[in-house]
Amino acid sequence: xxxxxxxxxNAAATRVDDRVVDAMMPYFLEKxxxxxxxxxxSQGIEAREALDGARAALGAKLNAKPEEFIFTxxxxxxxxxxxxxxxxxxxxxxxxxxxxxxxxxxxxxxxARALERQGFRVTYLETDGEGVVNPDxxxxxxxxxxxxxxxxHANQEIGTxxxxxxxxxxxxxxxxxxxxxxxxxxxxxxxxxxKVPVDLISIAAHTIHGPKxxxxxxxxxxxxxxxxxxxxxxxxxxxxGLENIPGAIGFAKAVELITPExxxxxxxxRDRLIDRILAEIPDTTLNGHRTQRVPQNANISFxxxxxxxxxxxxxxxxxxxxxxxxxxxxxxxxxxxIYGIGGDHERAHGSMRMTLGRYNTIEEVDAIVAALAEVxxxxxxxxxxxxxxEK
Amino acid sequence: xxxxxxxxxMDHFRHPRNVGKMDDADGKAMEGSPACGDMVxxxxxxxxxxxxxxxxxxxxxxxxxxxxxxxxxTELAKGKSIEEAKNISWKEATDALGGLPKIKAHCxxxxxxxLRSAIENYEERHGLVKDKEATTLEVVxxxxxxxxxxxxxxxxxxxxxxxxxxxxxxxxSLTVDLPANHQFAVAIKExxxxxxxxxxxxxxxxxxxxx
Numbered sequence: 001x002x003x004x005x006x007x008x009x010n011a012a013a014t015r016v017d018d019r020v021v022d023a024m025m026p027y028f029l030e031k032x033x034x035x036x037x038x039x040x041x042s043q044g045i046e047a048r049e050a051l052d053g054a055r056a057a058l059g060a061k062l063n064a065k066p067e068e069f070i071f072t073x074x075x076x077x078x079x080x081x082x083x084x085x086x087x088x089x090x091x092x093x094x095x096x097x098x099x100x101x102x103x104x105x106x107x108x109x110x111x112a113r114a115l116e117r118q119g120f121r122v123t124y125l126e127t128d129g130e131g132v133v134n135p136d137x138x139x140x141x142x143x144x145x146x147x148x149x150x151x152x153h154a155n156q157e158i159g160t161x162x163x164x165x166x167x168x169x170x171x172x173x174x175x176x177x178x179x180x181x182x183x184x185x186x187x188x189x190x191x192x193x194x195k196v197p198v199d200l201i202s203i204a205a206h207t208i209h210g211p212k213x214x215x216x217x218x219x220x221x222x223x224x225x226x227x228x229x230x231x232x233x234x235x236x237x238x239x240x241g242l243e244n245i246p247g248a249i250g251f252a253k254a255v256e257l258i259t260p261e262x263x264x265x266x267x268x269x270r271d272r273l274i275d276r277i278l279a280e281i282p283d284t285t286l287n288g289h290r291t292q293r294v295p296q297n298a299n300i301s302f303x304x305x306x307x308x309x310x311x312x313x314x315x316x317x318x319x320x321x322x323x324x325x326x327x328x329x330x331x332x333x334x335x336x337x338i339y340g341i342g343g344d345h346e347r348a349h350g351s352m353r354m355t356l357g358r359y360n361t362i363e364e365v366d367a368i369v370a371a372l373a374e375v376x377x378x379x380x381x382x383x384x385x386x387x388x389x390e391k
Numbered sequence: 392x393x394x395x396x397x398x399x400x401m402d403h404f405r406h407p408r409n410v411g412k413m414d415d416a417d418g419k420a421m422e423g424s425p426a427c428g429d430m431v432x433x434x435x436x437x438x439x440x441x442x443x444x445x446x447x448x449x450x451x452x453x454x455x456x457x458x459x460x461x462x463x464x465t466e467l468a469k470g471k472s473i474e475e476a477k478n479i480s481w482k483e484a485t486d487a488l489g490g491l492p493k494i495k496a497h498c499x500x501x502x503x504x505x506l507r508s509a510i511e512n513y514e515e516r517h518g519l520v521k522d523k524e525a526t527t528l529e530v531v532x533x534x535x536x537x538x539x540x541x542x543x544x545x546x547x548x549x550x551x552x553x554x555x556x557x558x559x560x561x562x563x564s565l566t567v568d569l570p571a572n573h574q575f576a577v578a579i580k581e582x583x584x585x586x587x588x589x590x591x592x593x594x595x596x597x598x599x600x601x602x
Contacts, residue, residue, distance in 0.1 A: 383452045
């Protein structure tokens, strides 16, 4: 058992960096005023300047103008605004067809389903066995009434990265808006909005050692989206409600702290984790693309065992990981991502996701490999599946 | 921190009793499938003199509740006559485990069924087979009593989640009282199909949702 818990679910939430907390503290205790117009009192003007600074920094990271970026409560809200906002703005005028990939995360997938119930037509694009969207299939799926394509930058479960530059070019050739959910790539994989033809991008702080409850939406100047939340005139009159200034400051600080060196280190840990498991534990399959993959994600199916049991055994040994098993989910359904890439039930129920972050070490990687080998061996001994295999 | 499983469940999960395959079993059965996420195999050894279960073993592909129920059901079965063992209910098994979370009821039913099927298998192999029964409303209802409603932890018949069952020329039609896009719709549908599709005189099972 490791001396302290080993946390390997960084795609779900991360430990907030102390420097992020330090940067946020003054905005709780001293500079707590609402962001006012420049004609109000000093504290309000100071708050406004802080918010503008955070907006400019995040915009700059995407090579965008500050007025092309709004703060939201997280990437789930950002994707809701992007998809439903475009549908509301263009549904009557231009058309009622949207395209998403089958393996999108729930905010995109369920926004699409919600629109479907209101009479929109949705195409759910297949991917290949590694989770990659085929650009030719996308081109074929675009119809005269298509208004929006939403394809993630990287997958939440299996980490496969899409070629958003190519996808964006296809959308723009056909005069269709393109939204991408970059929750799991920003800012570790660069997106330059002056080069990549993407119109809307969802991002969040909780995956990068920033606070929960703050995210953002980039929208290319001139992109038509309907007002999301009625209230005051905040966020360029797109999203009413008091701004989360400590969150915005924390988000900007979290982004500032991500370095290419750190991302490389995390990727090396990921490679060690994947390579050791595949080499040392029999009957394992990597889910997702081997190289076209976010640096922090490993997702492997352990055949003949069920993921909730693996998770529970690992938890007792001090490791936190996630699984695509039905038993673990809130809907009793296995991972739609593993099914989406053509995996069967057994592959979904036995899939384990391990996602790395700033605080993980090489010792932790070696420890989880050893723990997994032990747990999977024990569970296979009592499993009726895989009888012909050596136990 | 409140853990969803009782101490007894965790004990049986961590140290399952009676685990493994029995090569010379007198009766055996496999319940479930990877589709529903859980499978359990039950093996029994029966003394032909007094029809008592002298040994029972199980194997499990499943979550903690599945493993723990496999462990407890084999413990409960040992020493009982096959008639007594047939009547071990799901409630007795879960009570012996100090209860299970409602949503996990469906994973634990398998082991209880597994034991009954293993006994039936024993009876079949020893010339005690009942007549092949035609599928009636009662048969369907009996089978569906083993499908749990994850909202309540009780079965779908008792909670009236399944309605309007009809049987006509090998086609069973029924309605699940949930919207088709409900969180549990897919899982419940798969479990119902699994219970009914295997009936010898049933060709199709049509499942409708209420919305």
